[in-house]
Amino acid sequence: xxxxxxMALLFDFYGPLLTERQAHVFQMYFHEDLSLGEVGxxxxxxxxxxxxxxxxxxxxxxxFESKLGLVAKHQERQRLYDEALxxxxxxxxxxxxxxxxxxxxxxxxxxxxxxxx
Amino acid sequence: xxxxxxMALLFDFYGPLLTERQAHVFQMYFHEDLSLGEVGxxxxxxxxxxxxxxxxxxxxxxxFESKLGLVAKHQERQRLYDEALxxxxxxxxxxxxxxxxxxxxxxxxxxxxxxxx
Numbered sequence: 001x002x003x004x005x006x007m008a009l010l011f012d013f014y015g016p017l018l019t020e021r022q023a024h025v026f027q028m029y030f031h032e033d034l035s036l037g038e039v040g041x042x043x044x045x046x047x048x049x050x051x052x053x054x055x056x057x058x059x060x061x062x063x064f065e066s067k068l069g070l071v072a073k074h075q076e077r078q079r080l081y082d083e084a085l086x087x088x089x090x091x092x093x094x095x096x097x098x099x100x101x102x103x104x105x106x107x108x109x110x111x112x113x114x115x116x117x
Numbered sequence: 118x119x120x121x122x123x124m125a126l127l128f129d130f131y132g133p134l135l136t137e138r139q140a141h142v143f144q145m146y147f148h149e150d151l152s153l154g155e156v157g158x159x160x161x162x163x164x165x166x167x168x169x170x171x172x173x174x175x176x177x178x179x180x181f182e183s184k185l186g187l188v189a190k191h192q193e194r195q196r197l198y199d200e201a202l203x204x205x206x207x208x209x210x211x212x213x214x215x216x217x218x219x220x221x222x223x224x225x226x227x228x229x230x231x232x233x234x
Contacts (some may be wrong), residue, residue: 016184018156046133046203067133068192070187074234088224091208092217099216100209106223113230117191 004030012060013070022057029054073116080113121147127178139174146171165192190233197230 008030015023028039029050036047036054043050065071089104091099125147132140145156146167153164153171160167182188204223208216 004135014185017181064134068131070185078231081227084227085224088227095172103205103208107202110198110201110205110227114195 007058007061009071010058010065013074014061014064014068017064018057018060022053022060025050025053026057076116077113080109080116084109084113124175124178127175127182130191131178131181131185134181135174135177139177141172142167143174148199151226153181195228197226197233201226201230 009025009027011018011023011030015026018026025039025043028034028042029036034042036050039050040047084106087102087109091102091106094102124143127144128140128147132143135143142156142160145151145159146153149192151159153167157164157167201223204219204226208219208223211219
Protein backbone atom coordinates (compact mmCIF):
# COMPACT_ATOMS: atom_id res chain seq x y z
CA UNK A 1 0.00 0.00 0.00
CA UNK A 2 2.94 2.32 -0.59
CA UNK A 3 1.48 4.31 -3.46
CA UNK A 4 -1.23 6.35 -1.74
CA UNK A 5 -1.41 9.03 -4.42
CA UNK A 6 -1.82 6.51 -7.22
CA MET A 7 -4.55 4.71 -5.29
CA ALA A 8 -6.40 7.97 -4.58
CA LEU A 9 -6.27 8.86 -8.29
CA LEU A 10 -7.51 5.44 -9.41
CA PHE A 11 -10.27 5.63 -6.82
CA ASP A 12 -11.39 9.01 -8.21
CA PHE A 13 -11.98 7.39 -11.58
CA TYR A 14 -13.13 3.86 -10.76
CA GLY A 15 -14.44 4.12 -7.20
CA PRO A 16 -18.07 3.71 -8.36
CA LEU A 17 -17.18 0.28 -9.76
CA LEU A 18 -16.12 -1.07 -6.36
CA THR A 19 -18.64 -2.63 -3.97
CA GLU A 20 -19.99 -0.38 -1.26
CA ARG A 21 -17.93 -2.19 1.36
CA GLN A 22 -14.72 -2.00 -0.66
CA ALA A 23 -15.25 1.71 -1.25
CA HIS A 24 -16.02 2.32 2.43
CA VAL A 25 -12.84 0.58 3.64
CA PHE A 26 -10.82 2.33 0.93
CA GLN A 27 -12.03 5.75 2.03
CA MET A 28 -11.43 5.14 5.71
CA TYR A 29 -7.88 3.97 5.05
CA PHE A 30 -6.81 6.39 2.30
CA HIS A 31 -8.95 9.48 2.83
CA GLU A 32 -9.53 9.47 6.59
CA ASP A 33 -6.03 8.09 7.05
CA LEU A 34 -7.02 5.47 9.63
CA SER A 35 -4.65 2.54 10.28
CA LEU A 36 -5.55 -1.02 9.29
CA GLY A 37 -6.24 -1.76 12.96
CA GLU A 38 -8.46 1.29 13.36
CA VAL A 39 -10.53 0.49 10.26
CA GLY A 40 -10.83 -3.09 11.53
CA UNK A 41 -12.05 -1.94 14.91
CA UNK A 42 -14.56 0.41 13.30
CA UNK A 43 -16.02 -2.42 11.21
CA UNK A 44 -15.53 -5.13 13.83
CA UNK A 45 -13.30 -7.29 11.64
CA UNK A 46 -9.61 -8.23 11.85
CA UNK A 47 -6.70 -6.10 10.69
CA UNK A 48 -5.96 -8.88 8.20
CA UNK A 49 -9.48 -8.74 6.74
CA UNK A 50 -9.06 -5.01 6.10
CA UNK A 51 -5.68 -5.62 4.50
CA UNK A 52 -7.23 -8.23 2.19
CA UNK A 53 -10.08 -5.91 1.17
CA UNK A 54 -7.62 -3.09 0.39
CA UNK A 55 -5.36 -5.39 -1.56
CA UNK A 56 -8.29 -6.75 -3.56
CA UNK A 57 -9.63 -3.23 -4.20
CA UNK A 58 -6.21 -2.04 -5.35
CA UNK A 59 -5.96 -4.95 -7.78
CA UNK A 60 -9.43 -4.22 -9.15
CA UNK A 61 -8.67 -0.52 -9.61
CA UNK A 62 -5.41 -1.26 -11.45
CA UNK A 63 -7.25 -3.80 -13.56
CA PHE A 64 -9.89 -1.22 -14.56
CA GLU A 65 -7.12 1.21 -15.48
CA SER A 66 -5.32 -1.38 -17.59
CA LYS A 67 -8.60 -1.99 -19.46
CA LEU A 68 -9.96 1.57 -19.81
CA GLY A 69 -6.91 3.81 -19.21
CA LEU A 70 -9.00 6.69 -17.85
CA VAL A 71 -6.24 8.07 -15.61
CA ALA A 72 -3.71 8.07 -18.43
CA LYS A 73 -6.19 9.71 -20.82
CA HIS A 74 -7.12 12.28 -18.19
CA GLN A 75 -3.49 13.22 -17.64
CA GLU A 76 -2.88 13.53 -21.39
CA ARG A 77 -5.95 15.77 -21.74
CA GLN A 78 -4.83 18.00 -18.87
CA ARG A 79 -1.46 18.37 -20.59
CA LEU A 80 -3.19 19.46 -23.80
CA TYR A 81 -5.41 21.94 -21.92
CA ASP A 82 -2.37 23.51 -20.24
CA GLU A 83 -0.70 23.79 -23.62
CA ALA A 84 -3.83 25.41 -25.11
CA LEU A 85 -4.09 27.95 -22.26
CA UNK A 86 -0.41 28.85 -22.67
CA UNK A 87 -0.95 29.41 -26.42
CA UNK A 88 -3.93 31.67 -25.71
CA UNK A 89 -1.77 33.82 -23.44
CA UNK A 90 0.90 34.05 -26.14
CA UNK A 91 -1.80 35.07 -28.63
CA UNK A 92 -2.87 38.02 -26.53
CA UNK A 93 0.41 39.89 -26.89
CA UNK A 94 1.76 38.56 -30.17
CA UNK A 95 1.90 40.57 -33.40
CA UNK A 96 -0.49 39.60 -36.18
CA UNK A 97 1.73 37.12 -37.98
CA UNK A 98 2.73 35.24 -34.83
CA UNK A 99 -0.86 35.34 -33.66
CA UNK A 100 -2.02 33.42 -36.73
CA UNK A 101 0.67 30.84 -36.12
CA UNK A 102 -0.40 30.44 -32.47
CA UNK A 103 -4.04 30.07 -33.50
CA UNK A 104 -3.07 27.29 -35.89
CA UNK A 105 -1.15 25.50 -33.13
CA UNK A 106 -4.09 26.05 -30.80
CA UNK A 107 -6.51 24.44 -33.24
CA UNK A 108 -4.11 21.51 -33.61
CA UNK A 109 -3.94 21.07 -29.84
CA UNK A 110 -7.72 21.00 -29.54
CA UNK A 111 -8.08 18.59 -32.45
CA UNK A 112 -5.60 16.31 -30.70
CA UNK A 113 -7.80 16.32 -27.58
CA UNK A 114 -10.83 15.74 -29.82
CA UNK A 115 -9.28 12.69 -31.48
CA UNK A 116 -8.43 11.27 -28.07
CA UNK A 117 -12.17 11.16 -27.35
CA UNK B 118 -32.30 -4.38 -28.81
CA UNK B 119 -33.79 -1.39 -30.60
CA UNK B 120 -31.10 1.15 -29.79
CA UNK B 121 -28.18 -0.07 -31.90
CA UNK B 122 -26.37 3.27 -31.95
CA UNK B 123 -26.54 3.67 -28.19
CA MET B 124 -25.23 0.14 -27.70
CA ALA B 125 -22.37 0.67 -30.13
CA LEU B 126 -21.39 3.87 -28.30
CA LEU B 127 -21.51 2.22 -24.86
CA PHE B 128 -19.48 -0.68 -26.22
CA ASP B 129 -16.82 1.73 -27.48
CA PHE B 130 -16.32 2.95 -23.92
CA TYR B 131 -16.94 -0.09 -21.76
CA GLY B 132 -16.36 -3.03 -24.10
CA PRO B 133 -13.09 -3.97 -22.33
CA LEU B 134 -15.05 -4.54 -19.11
CA LEU B 135 -17.22 -7.26 -20.66
CA THR B 136 -16.09 -10.89 -20.68
CA GLU B 137 -14.47 -12.14 -23.85
CA ARG B 138 -17.58 -14.13 -24.72
CA GLN B 139 -19.96 -11.23 -24.11
CA ALA B 140 -17.79 -8.96 -26.25
CA HIS B 141 -17.58 -11.56 -29.01
CA VAL B 142 -21.36 -12.05 -29.20
CA PHE B 143 -21.88 -8.29 -29.01
CA GLN B 144 -19.59 -7.66 -31.94
CA MET B 145 -21.09 -10.36 -34.11
CA TYR B 146 -24.59 -9.06 -33.52
CA PHE B 147 -24.00 -5.29 -33.60
CA HIS B 148 -20.91 -4.84 -35.75
CA GLU B 149 -21.11 -7.76 -38.17
CA ASP B 150 -24.88 -7.38 -38.16
CA LEU B 151 -25.60 -11.12 -37.86
CA SER B 152 -29.05 -12.22 -36.65
CA LEU B 153 -29.58 -13.90 -33.28
CA GLY B 154 -29.97 -17.21 -35.10
CA GLU B 155 -26.80 -16.72 -37.12
CA VAL B 156 -24.70 -15.84 -34.06
CA GLY B 157 -26.20 -18.87 -32.30
CA UNK B 158 -25.28 -21.15 -35.18
CA UNK B 159 -21.75 -19.73 -35.27
CA UNK B 160 -21.24 -20.46 -31.56
CA UNK B 161 -23.34 -23.64 -31.51
CA UNK B 162 -25.81 -22.38 -28.92
CA UNK B 163 -29.51 -21.48 -29.10
CA UNK B 164 -30.96 -18.23 -30.38
CA UNK B 165 -32.32 -17.71 -26.86
CA UNK B 166 -28.85 -18.07 -25.30
CA UNK B 167 -27.54 -15.34 -27.60
CA UNK B 168 -30.48 -13.13 -26.74
CA UNK B 169 -29.75 -13.60 -23.02
CA UNK B 170 -26.05 -12.76 -23.45
CA UNK B 171 -26.92 -9.59 -25.40
CA UNK B 172 -29.51 -8.55 -22.87
CA UNK B 173 -27.09 -9.14 -19.99
CA UNK B 174 -24.29 -7.27 -21.81
CA UNK B 175 -26.60 -4.33 -22.53
CA UNK B 176 -27.58 -4.13 -18.87
CA UNK B 177 -23.93 -4.23 -17.81
CA UNK B 178 -22.96 -1.49 -20.27
CA UNK B 179 -25.82 0.79 -19.13
CA UNK B 180 -24.85 0.07 -15.53
CA PHE B 181 -21.23 1.12 -16.19
CA GLU B 182 -22.49 4.30 -17.82
CA SER B 183 -24.77 5.11 -14.90
CA LYS B 184 -21.76 4.70 -12.57
CA LEU B 185 -18.99 6.37 -14.61
CA GLY B 186 -20.86 8.49 -17.18
CA LEU B 187 -18.06 8.28 -19.75
CA VAL B 188 -20.33 8.62 -22.77
CA ALA B 189 -22.04 11.71 -21.35
CA LYS B 190 -18.69 13.27 -20.41
CA HIS B 191 -17.28 12.46 -23.84
CA GLN B 192 -20.21 14.15 -25.57
CA GLU B 193 -19.90 17.22 -23.36
CA ARG B 194 -16.16 17.45 -24.12
CA GLN B 195 -16.77 17.16 -27.85
CA ARG B 196 -19.26 20.01 -27.59
CA LEU B 197 -16.66 22.16 -25.84
CA TYR B 198 -14.00 21.30 -28.45
CA ASP B 199 -16.35 22.29 -31.29
CA GLU B 200 -17.06 25.55 -29.49
CA ALA B 201 -13.33 26.20 -29.05
CA LEU B 202 -12.57 25.51 -32.72
CA UNK B 203 -15.35 27.88 -33.79
CA UNK B 204 -13.94 30.60 -31.53
CA UNK B 205 -10.47 30.12 -33.04
CA UNK B 206 -11.91 30.65 -36.52
CA UNK B 207 -13.66 33.83 -35.35
CA UNK B 208 -10.36 35.03 -33.85
CA UNK B 209 -8.56 34.76 -37.17
CA UNK B 210 -10.58 37.44 -38.88
CA UNK B 211 -11.71 39.60 -35.95
CA UNK B 212 -10.37 43.06 -35.22
CA UNK B 213 -8.13 43.48 -32.19
CA UNK B 214 -10.79 44.29 -29.63
CA UNK B 215 -13.09 41.41 -30.63
CA UNK B 216 -10.11 39.13 -30.80
CA UNK B 217 -9.31 39.72 -27.15
CA UNK B 218 -12.91 38.96 -26.24
CA UNK B 219 -12.83 35.71 -28.24
CA UNK B 220 -9.55 34.69 -26.59
CA UNK B 221 -11.14 35.21 -23.18
CA UNK B 222 -14.14 33.06 -24.16
CA UNK B 223 -11.74 30.48 -25.58
CA UNK B 224 -9.81 30.26 -22.32
CA UNK B 225 -13.11 29.88 -20.44
CA UNK B 226 -14.16 27.03 -22.73
CA UNK B 227 -10.90 25.19 -22.17
CA UNK B 228 -11.05 25.73 -18.39
CA UNK B 229 -14.54 24.25 -18.46
CA UNK B 230 -13.18 21.11 -20.16
CA UNK B 231 -10.31 21.10 -17.67
CA UNK B 232 -12.64 21.18 -14.67
CA UNK B 233 -14.65 18.33 -16.14
CA UNK B 234 -11.53 16.17 -15.85
